[in-house]
Amino acid sequence: MKLLRRITPSSLAGQIILVVAIALFVAQALNFALLYRERERQLLAIASAPAAARILDAIDRRERFPGRTERISWSSVTPELTGKRRPDIERRARTLLEEAGANILAIRAVERKRPFRNPRWAGEGHRRFMHGMPPPRDALFLSVQLAPDRWVTAETRLPRGAPRFVGWLIGQTLVLYVIVLVPLLFVGRRIGRPLKDLTRSAEQFATTGAAEPVQERGPGDVRRLTTAFNAMRARLLAMLTEKDRMLGAIGHDLRTPLASLRVRAESVEDEGERARMTETILEMNRTLDDILSLARAGRSMEPVQRVDLAALADAVVEDFIELGRNVSLAESDRLVVSVKPQLMKRALRNLIENALKYGGHAHVELHRHAEDIHIDVTDDGPGMPEHRMAEMMEPFTRIEESRSRDTGGAGLGLALVRAIMAEHGGELRLSNRPERGLCAKLVLPKMPADQA
Numbered sequence: 001m002k003l004l005r006r007i008t009p010s011s012l013a014g015q016i017i018l019v020v021a022i023a024l025f026v027a028q029a030l031n032f033a034l035l036y037r038e039r040e041r042q043l044l045a046i047a048s049a050p051a052a053a054r055i056l057d058a059i060d061r062r063e064r065f066p067g068r069t070e071r072i073s074w075s076s077v078t079p080e081l082t083g084k085r086r087p088d089i090e091r092r093a094r095t096l097l098e099e100a101g102a103n104i105l106a107i108r109a110v111e112r113k114r115p116f117r118n119p120r121w122a123g124e125g126h127r128r129f130m131h132g133m134p135p136p137r138d139a140l141f142l143s144v145q146l147a148p149d150r151w152v153t154a155e156t157r158l159p160r161g162a163p164r165f166v167g168w169l170i171g172q173t174l175v176l177y178v179i180v181l182v183p184l185l186f187v188g189r190r191i192g193r194p195l196k197d198l199t200r201s202a203e204q205f206a207t208t209g210a211a212e213p214v215q216e217r218g219p220g221d222v223r224r225l226t227t228a229f230n231a232m233r234a235r236l237l238a239m240l241t242e243k244d245r246m247l248g249a250i251g252h253d254l255r256t257p258l259a260s261l262r263v264r265a266e267s268v269e270d271e272g273e274r275a276r277m278t279e280t281i282l283e284m285n286r287t288l289d290d291i292l293s294l295a296r297a298g299r300s301m302e303p304v305q306r307v308d309l310a311a312l313a314d315a316v317v318e319d320f321i322e323l324g325r326n327v328s329l330a331e332s333d334r335l336v337v338s339v340k341p342q343l344m345k346r347a348l349r350n351l352i353e354n355a356l357k358y359g360g361h362a363h364v365e366l367h368r369h370a371e372d373i374h375i376d377v378t379d380d381g382p383g384m385p386e387h388r389m390a391e392m393m394e395p396f397t398r399i400e401e402s403r404s405r406d407t408g409g410a411g412l413g414l415a416l417v418r419a420i421m422a423e424h425g426g427e428l429r430l431s432n433r434p435e436r437g438l439c440a441k442l443v444l445p446k447m448p449a450d451q452a
Contacts, residue, residue: 011196013188020184021177028173035169046159048092048109051142054154056100059146073153079143081153083112086140093142106145111158113138194218198229205233254288291412302340309335309344309373309444313364316348325356332366335373337444339424347420348375350413351440355379359437372426375442383432393418393428417442 008018058074073079089109097104143153197214205211211233216226258281265277310332320327348364355362359379367374384392393414418428421442429441 011188011192013185013192016188017181017184021181024173024176024180028169028176032169043159044088044092047086047140047156048089048142049096050156051089051109051140051154052093052096052100054156055097055142055144055152056102058152058154059102075151075153076149077151078145079151079153081108081110081112081141081143083110083141085109086111089140089142093144097144102144103146104144105147108143110141110143111138112141191218191222194222194226198226201233202229205236210237251288255285258284258288287412302342304338304340306336306338307341307344309337309339309375310366312341312344313348313366313375316345316352317364319349320352320356320362326361327352327356328361328363330363330365333368335366335368337373337446339444343420343423347417347442348377350417351377351442354413354440355381355438358382372446373444375444377440377442378433378437380437383436383438384430386432389430392430414440 008015086109089111090107093109094104094107097107138158140156140158141153142156143151145151194214194217201211201214213230213233214226216223216230218226262278262281265274265281268274268277311334314329317327317329352362352364355377356379359381361380363378365376365378367376414428414430417440421428421444424444426442426444429443431439431441433439
C-alpha cells in the first residue's frame with residue numbers, strides 16, 4: 001500500500017491523467033484481445049478451408065477420374081503423419097465437411113515444417129531470405145476417414161501470420177495516448193495551477209496570519225472557489241486586525257491602573273505588605289503579557305532571522321544564572337536555523353521557569369537530527385501524569401487545581417510555548433524521564449536553507 005502511494009501522483013492533474021491512461025490501456029487490451037481472437041479465427045478458417053475443399057473435390061471426382069488427384073492421397077489404412085498436431089484445424093475442418101454432407105468417421109490434421117527444397121531458395125534465394133524475403137510457408141496435411149478402409153489425405157500450405165499485427169496495435173495505442181493525454185495534460189495544468197496557488201496562499205495564511213489574494217483564473221468552478229477564498233481571507237484579516245486592535249486597547253487600559261497600583265503600593269509603610277503587593281502587581285503584568293501573547297500567536301510581526309540556537313540558549317541560561325537560579329547548559333555545536341529569536345527565547349524561558357518551579361533545577365541540551373533539531377529542558381521534579389500531558393498544553397490548565405499563586409502561574413506557559421512552536425512549524429513534546437523528572441522538548445524542523 002505504501003509503494004502504491006509512493007508511485008501514485010499526488011497532484012490532481014497527475015491523478016486524472018493516470019486514471020485516463022489506465023482506462024485507455026484497459027480499453028486497448030480488450031480491443032487487442034478481441035482483434036487477436038478474430039484474427040486467429042480467420043487464420044483458422046483460411047488454414048482449414050482449402051484442405052477441406054480439396055477433399056470434397058476429390059470425393060466428387062473419385063469416380064470420374066481414377067487414380068490420385070494432385071495433392072490428394074487415398075489409402076486403405078491409417079496414414080502415418082508426422083509433425084505438430086492441430087486439433088483446432090481438425091474441429092474446423094470437420095464442421096466444414098459435415099456441413100457439405102460428407103460422412104466423417106475420423107479426422108487428423110498435422111502441421112509440418114517445409115524444407116528449403118525449391119531451387120530458388122538455394123543460392124540467390126538465401127540472400128533474398130537474408131534481405132527480408134519470407135521463407136516457404138509450412139505444410140498442412142489433413143487426413144479424413146470416409147469409411148473403415150478408406151482414408152483421404154490432402155496437403156495445403158498454412159497462411160503466414162501478420163508480423164506487423166502487434167506493432168500496428170502498439171502504434172495505434174501510442175497515437176491514441178498522444179491524442180487524448182496531451183490535451184488532458186494541458187487541461188490538468190490549467191486546473192492544477194490555480195489550485196496550487198490557492199493551497200500556497202492558504203498555507204501561508206495558516207502560518208503567518210496574512211497572505212496575498214489569489215488570482216482568479218482557471219475553469220469556472222475553480223474561479224468561484226478562488227473568489228470564495230479571497231472573500232473569506234479578507235473577512236478573517238479584518239476580524240484579526242480588529243482583535244489585535246482590541247487587545248492592544250485592553251492591554252493599555254489594564255496596564256495604566258496596574259502602574260497606578262504599583263505607585264500606591266510604594267506608599268505602604270509595612271515593608272512585607274508592600275513587597276507582597278508589588279509581587280502581586282508584577283504577577284498580574286506577567287499574566288496579562290502571556291494572555292496578549294497567546295491571543296496574538298501566529299500573527300507576530302517579528303521577522304525571521306538566521307540565528308545560532310546554541311548561542312541563543314546560552315544567552316537565556318546566562319540570564320537565569322545571573323539571577324542566581326540553578327540552570328545548566330550542555331555544550332553543543334553551532335546550530336544555525338531560521339527562527340524568530342525573541343519568540344524562541346520566550347518559549348525556552350517559559351520551559352526553564354517551569355522546570356525551576358517544579359524541579360528546582362533545569363538542564364538544557366541541544367541535539368541535531370537528520371530532519372529536525374531538538375532543544376531538551378529537563379528537571380528532577382515529580383514529572384507529570386501521562387494521561388494529562390496533552391491537557392497541560394491547553395490554556396489556563398494546571399496540574400494543581402487550587403489556582404493558588406504559590407503553587408504555579410495562570411496555566412498559560414505551556415500553551416504559549418506550543419503556539420510559538422506551531423508558528424515555527426515545530427511542536428512541543430512532553431515526556432517523563434525514566435530516572436525522575438520531566439523532559440520538555442522543542443522540535444524545530446530544518447528548512448532547506450538551514451541544511452545547507
